[in-house]
Amino acid sequence: MTTTTAPMTSTVAREIMYREAINEALRQEMERDETVIIMGEEIAGGAGREHLGIVDAWGGPFRTTVGLIQQFGNQRVLDTPLSEAAFVGAAIGAASTGMRAVAELMFVDFIGVCMDQLLNNAAKMRYMFGGQVKVPFVLLTRIGAGFGSAAQHSESFYSIFSHIPGLKCVVPSDAYTAKGLLTAAIRDDDPVIYFEHKGLYGNRGPVPEEPYVLPIGKARTVRPGSDITLVGISRMTWVCTEAADELAKEGVNAEVVDLLSISPIDYDHVIESVKRTHRLVVVDEDTPVCSIASEICARVAEEAFEYLDAPPSRVTAPHTPVPYSRPLENIYLPNASRVINTVRRLVNG
């Protein structure tokens, strides 16, 4: 589907929350295209109790799907049993036979129970079948620690998905990118994994009321600078800008790149920046081994080695599960002070 893409930032007057931007993209795409369906656990809630006057009891676990069932009915907004393998697989089957199917996986940590459908069917069908099929399937899922939810409800392991050929992966960082990238994901003819960050749902920002599409695979610079490139992913973009504001007081002018897509990755955008700043720190909430942060550092080392004044570096979660207790979770998460310390070492070293 060809669509003109919107600019990478917005200055319109209307401000809505990240959560509302997701809801608006879903609603507008369901209005626009009657083949769009969405299924998942508790996406309406209290399913099957219309006779008791219960409809949309929850509006989604994080209220990103609120109101959809009232507008589109329970044949297009399908609450599912707790059966991720079946409904993710069924969404892929529906997508390969003429629907645009969106499935919601409540937390990315739950991927283990349905990974096979994603890995062996969604990602590979088009290739294995010699191009006979399109799989316009979107998996909405949630990432992010910092909420005391412990090891099985807090992961950010998006890197394992970007490792899989056949999948596209996007990581919106604010309300504007949330709407534009979800609209793009639903209109895309390939399977797209869309990672919502739990820590961003309440963030407000300027969002146009009409539908618009942001290109999947394009990064954006959210803060220009000349001394070092900080690459952020999802919420970490705002950790980078917080660090950059502090660093500016010390006379260090950091550029912040918001990656937005982790498959494909906009390597050229990052490399162009590093060629000007000569230094790189990637800030990634995911764990470090085989991570997006590692990937970007490797790519920059290979393709811009002679431009570098310091080793490409990473600020990430440690190679541990997400801990429960507050002080442990606090040190687990990358934050501005860790970024600042890393930058100081690279700039002054």
Place this chain on the structure above:
Amino acid sequence: MDLDQKTLLNLYKTMTTIRHFEERGIPETGQRQMSASVHSSAGQEAVPTGVCAHLTVDDYIGSTHRGHGHCIAKGVDPKLMMAELFGRATGTNQGKGGSMHIADMSKGMLGTNGVVAASVPLAVGAALTSKLRKLGRVAVAFFGDGGANQGVLHESMNLASVWKLPVIFCCENNGYAESTPVEYGLSVANVADRAAGYDMPGFTVDGMDVFAVYEAAGQAVARARAGEGPTLLECRTYRFYGHTVFDNPLSYRTKEEEDIWRARDPLKQFRERVVPEGIITAEELDRLDQEAEDLMEEAIRFADDSPMPELSELYQDVYVDYPLDMMRRGVNMAD
């Protein structure tokens, strides 16, 4: 027998085409592609034949690693299948799938599948498409006795039941999950017993008898088309060969057992039943056998005469739209 002559001839034609494809195609593939991942369904022909006889080209099926029979019964061209097994550009999948991924979307054939029971939810999803778009199509999810113990099958049966989807869950119980006997891995006497857990009808039929399969599948398909929901149909059958071309089945089963099942060969049983009744002559069936044999020779020639895929195909159809650069950048391909 209340089937007309044309239906009977079609049933036999499908079975003998499958048999000839397995008997000729698999050894020929071994000589060319040396693939360990080809699984013969010889012996099991009555199941896809009896089930798919009730389907139109628009209906859907999801298949297994032992799926050549499903493909042929659903109308996929054996010439294109042979080319696929030989890894040729003219294959059903342009040589990029092979035996375990043969698909023909134009025939509602959603792919043979290399992961046990993995195609089951795809069939459920296709049935959902049919229901939501009011297409009147049904979907058959084929799986084996090994697949009967996969979680995704059970989730899928539950989902199809609560959503009343037009699905037929068809278990080809051939007695062995690779080398593991069905009685070791299955908690119940019959796979179909599990239908009760999902509030759907369950039947166990003789999968070596195409008439038994045809009759039971007819009921299941009619129920699905009427919007009454799914059925679990278990067909007791037997594979005449090992799990793949490389294992020796006598390492886990007896010659006596094989002989008993071979004596119940579905093609042979068909002859023994139909010819004495005078509906069809032995010569007519011989002619269908000969046509199948000729078709395989033609398919092998077609496949051998077909080109291999262009090397640039490596990067094609990973996505509908994705930067080629991202697939090869930094990997130091030898070009």
